[in-house]
Amino acid sequence: METTLAQHIVTDLPQVTWIGVxxxxxxxxxxxxxxxxxxxxxxxxVLAFMQRRLGPMHVGPxxxxxxxxxxxxxxxxxxxxxxxxxxLIFMIAPVIxxxxxxxxxxxxxxxxxxxxxxxxxLLGDTFxxxxxxxxxxxxxxxxxxxxxxxxxxxxAGMSQANKxxxxxxxxxxxxxxxxxxxxxxSILAPIMLVGSLSFVDFNAYQAEGIxxxxxxxxxxxxxxxxxxxxxxxxxxxxxxxxxxxxVVSGYATEYSGMRWGMFFIGEYANMITISVIAAxxxxxxxxxxxxxxxxxxxxxxAFFFFLMLWVRAAWPHVRPDQLMWLCWKVxxxxxxxxxxxxxxxxxx
Amino acid sequence: xxxEQFKNRNIGTQxxxxxxxxKPPKSGLCQFKQVVKRxxxxxxxxxxxxxxxxxxxxxxxxxxxxxxxxxxxxxISPRYRAIxxxxxxLESGNYRCIGCGLCEKICISNCISxxxxxxxxxRKEVSEYTINFGRCIFCGYCxxxxxELAIVHGPRYENASEQRAGYSLFEDMLTPIxxxxxxxxxxxxxxxxxxxxxxIKKTPLAY
Numbered sequence: 001m002e003t004t005l006a007q008h009i010v011t012d013l014p015q016v017t018w019i020g021v022x023x024x025x026x027x028x029x030x031x032x033x034x035x036x037x038x039x040x041x042x043x044x045x046v047l048a049f050m051q052r053r054l055g056p057m058h059v060g061p062x063x064x065x066x067x068x069x070x071x072x073x074x075x076x077x078x079x080x081x082x083x084x085x086x087x088l089i090f091m092i093a094p095v096i097x098x099x100x101x102x103x104x105x106x107x108x109x110x111x112x113x114x115x116x117x118x119x120x121x122l123l124g125d126t127f128x129x130x131x132x133x134x135x136x137x138x139x140x141x142x143x144x145x146x147x148x149x150x151x152x153x154x155x156a157g158m159s160q161a162n163k164x165x166x167x168x169x170x171x172x173x174x175x176x177x178x179x180x181x182x183x184x185x186s187i188l189a190p191i192m193l194v195g196s197l198s199f200v201d202f203n204a205y206q207a208e209g210i211x212x213x214x215x216x217x218x219x220x221x222x223x224x225x226x227x228x229x230x231x232x233x234x235x236x237x238x239x240x241x242x243x244x245x246x247v248v249s250g251y252a253t254e255y256s257g258m259r260w261g262m263f264f265i266g267e268y269a270n271m272i273t274i275s276v277i278a279a280x281x282x283x284x285x286x287x288x289x290x291x292x293x294x295x296x297x298x299x300x301x302a303f304f305f306f307l308m309l310w311v312r313a314a315w316p317h318v319r320p321d322q323l324m325w326l327c328w329k330v331x332x333x334x335x336x337x338x339x340x341x342x343x344x345x346x347x348x
Numbered sequence: 349x350x351x352e353q354f355k356n357r358n359i360g361t362q363x364x365x366x367x368x369x370x371k372p373p374k375s376g377l378c379q380f381k382q383v384v385k386r387x388x389x390x391x392x393x394x395x396x397x398x399x400x401x402x403x404x405x406x407x408x409x410x411x412x413x414x415x416x417x418x419x420x421x422x423x424i425s426p427r428y429r430a431i432x433x434x435x436x437x438l439e440s441g442n443y444r445c446i447g448c449g450l451c452e453k454i455c456i457s458n459c460i461s462x463x464x465x466x467x468x469x470x471r472k473e474v475s476e477y478t479i480n481f482g483r484c485i486f487c488g489y490c491x492x493x494x495x496e497l498a499i500v501h502g503p504r505y506e507n508a509s510e511q512r513a514g515y516s517l518f519e520d521m522l523t524p525i526x527x528x529x530x531x532x533x534x535x536x537x538x539x540x541x542x543x544x545x546x547x548i549k550k551t552p553l554a555y
Binding site: 053 | 395396398405407412414
């Protein structure tokens with residue numbers, strides 16, 4: 001029944017052309033990388049306020065142009081490649097992180113769809129969809145791409161001939177391999193309920209207001225997904241990969257300039273992606289009919305983004321052994337039990 | 349104190365109080381119970397609330413701790429000993445300095461040098477007065493010894509310079525005549541104490 005609903009929505013929309021998808025892809029690239037830069041500013045500000053500091057203040061009003069200053073610095077800094085590094089892998093590793101983060105965003109609905117007004121030459125009347133590529137296995141694709149993104153830190157750490165990098169790469173392996181399991185299993189229960197892997201179907205399933213949100217039916221899955229999402233995006237309780245106090249900068253120790261910057265654009269894009277998934281799968285998603293509906297999902301995404309910064313200010317991070325203990329002995333059994341109970345309730 | 353106690357270098361080991369953290373879990377079930385208890389205790393949310401409260405207080409309660417230094421400055425104690433000021437008499441605007449030379453005498457780093465002469469009213473005045481701030485250790489003796497509260501320590505503490513020897517002339521330190529109304533009475537080093545009136549003995553005029 002849900003699939004028919006989705007088909008109904010899809011057939012309602014104008015024809016999606018390749019040029020519309022191209023415009024959408026350029027829009028995502030431009031806006032999300034700008035938002036990633038803005039995210040660093042917001043992170044510095046929020047962390048500062050929570051520690052009763054001011055944060056960046058001097059470049060532009062309230063330090064807003066700090067992003068521009070940082071960007072100029074990153075672009076003009078010397079790109080150092082260590083002598084004993086595996087140069088090819090060292091050079092492409094940050095590209096993997098950034099590229100997979102943006103490829104994952106291709107299947108996520110970001111920003112409302114619109115039609116370019118007809119008075120604009122060449123591109124007039126082009127329909128730009130809200131999802132660049134509306135896959136019927138959207139969630140699987142996004143989670144798979146984010147999992148492929150772990151090759152970035154892994155290869156970076158192993159190629160740079162630096163012991164901190166090696167430790168960072170080893171931690172990448174244990175952390176991401178552990179948490180991929182929890183991410184997949186925790187989101188499996190909502191998928192069983194909806195009976196589809198498409199974000200559009202998830203959105204349609206929760207269309208009847210706050211009462212129909214998935215979080216009320218699957219609170220355990222929500223918490224598990226959130227915890228796993230923090231680990232996936234390498235955020236504070238689980239930021240083992242590059243924890244300064246322990247492994248200098250982990251996998252990013254030898255990186256400088258824009259290659260280092262690409263890791264962080266990728267990390268912030270992943271934060272946005274996880275926020276979008278959490279908002280669509282558990283918190284009702286967007287209301288495609290009105291712009292207010294898009295505003296609500298922006299608020300939800302902003303809340304999840306803020307939560308990541310908030311948690312970073314409040315909580316200490318865990319040791320690698322604690323992380324694996326938490327994942328394999330607590331979260332994974334909980335996720336399996338959650339799936340079992342969901343299945344039993346669905347069959348009853 | 350006996351010699352034995354002196355020889356014990358492990359100071360404080362006897363008086364430590366063990367914090368009550370409960371018994372460590374023995375069996376697997378106890379461990380499980382501890383995990384469940386800690387999971388549902390909500391301690392993590394206490395941490396979240398503490399940081400949120402700090403942020404709200406910093407943003408809206410004026411509890412921001414940052415001083416944007418070159419633009420904002422913390423108030424300093426009146427007893428802080430920074431670059432010297434030469435004060436004027438408030439009524440006439442004349443120098444308070446009477447050229448007695450006590451500050452030059454007492455200066456332990458020999459950084460004050462002065463010369464005096466008689467002016468047209470046969471009043472002693474300072475003709476040369478320099479302080480070498482490369483040598484000055486800001487001990488405050490000059491301000492303490494000054495009988496007229498003429499040389500005092502002012503609030504200017506930003507005295508980085510390009511050269512070691514930095515000489516300051518009398519006119520540089522003197523209160524400008526047009527800023528006389530802004531001159532602050534010095535209540536720091538060597539100033540008259542607030543209860544000076546009670547301590548001073550009335551001069552007997554009977555004889």
